[in-house]
Amino acid sequence: MTAIAKEPYFKVRRSKVHGRGAFATRLIRKGARIAEYVGDRISHEEADRRYESKADNDNHTFLFIVSRSIVIDGGVGGNDSRFINHGCDPNCESVIEDRRVFVEAIRTIKPGEELIYDYSIGRDDDDPENVDEIYACRCGAKNCRGTMLWPAKRPKKRAKKKAVKQGARKKAARKQAAKKK
Ligand SMILES: [Zn+2]
Numbered sequence: 001m002t003a004i005a006k007e008p009y010f011k012v013r014r015s016k017v018h019g020r021g022a023f024a025t026r027l028i029r030k031g032a033r034i035a036e037y038v039g040d041r042i043s044h045e046e047a048d049r050r051y052e053s054k055a056d057n058d059n060h061t062f063l064f065i066v067s068r069s070i071v072i073d074g075g076v077g078g079n080d081s082r083f084i085n086h087g088c089d090p091n092c093e094s095v096i097e098d099r100r101v102f103v104e105a106i107r108t109i110k111p112g113e114e115l116i117y118d119y120s121i122g123r124d125d126d127d128p129e130n131v132d133e134i135y136a137c138r139c140g141a142k143n144c145r146g147t148m149l150w151p152a153k154r155p156k157k158r159a160k161k162k163a164v165k166q167g168a169r170k171k172a173a174r175k176q177a178a179k180k181k
Pocket of ligand 1: 088089137140141145146147
C-alpha cells in the first residue's frame with residue numbers, strides 16, 4: 001500500500017460540523033493514505049473502564065475498534081487524525097490493515113475541504129432512548145441520516161435475557177468502527 005506522505009495533508013481548525021476538524025491543505029487524490037489513526041492500544045474492557053464515567057450526553061469518542069480484542073484510544077498518545085469529523089457523505093474512509101487503522105481518500109479532495117469519514121458507531125441493547133439525539137449528526141449532507149450511529153435505524157428491542165440482572169452489565173464505551181464492505 002501507499003505510504004503516508006511526509007508533508008501533512010491537512011491542518012486542524014474550528015469546524016462548522018463539530019468542534020475542531022481537519023481541513024485539506026492541498027489537493028488529495030482518491031486513494032491517498034492521509035493519516036494513521038494512532039493512540040493507546042487497549043482492550044475493549046479497558047476502553048469501557050476508561051470512559052465508563054463519561055456523561056451520557058457527551059458525544060465525543062476517540063475510540064476506534066480494530067478487532068474483537070483491540071481498541072485504539074486516540075485520546076491517549078493520538079495524533080491529529082482524531083480531529084477528523086464524522087459525516088454522512090464522506091470523502092474519506094477508515095481502513096484496517098494489519099491491525100492498524102488508516103484514513104484514506106475515497107475521492108479527490110480539494111484544498112480547504114473538511115476531511116470526513118463515517119464513524120459507524122455501533123448500537124447497543126442498553127442504549128439510552130435518546131442515543132440518536134446524543135450522537136446527532138448535522139453534517140448538512142443531502143443524505144444525512146441524522147445520527148453518527150450505524151445502522152441508521154434503531155433495531156427492534158430484543159427481549160433481554162432474564163439471566164442478565166438489570167444493571168449487571170457495565171456501560172460500554174462508544175467506539176468508532178470501520179464500515180463493513
Ligand atoms: Zn450527517
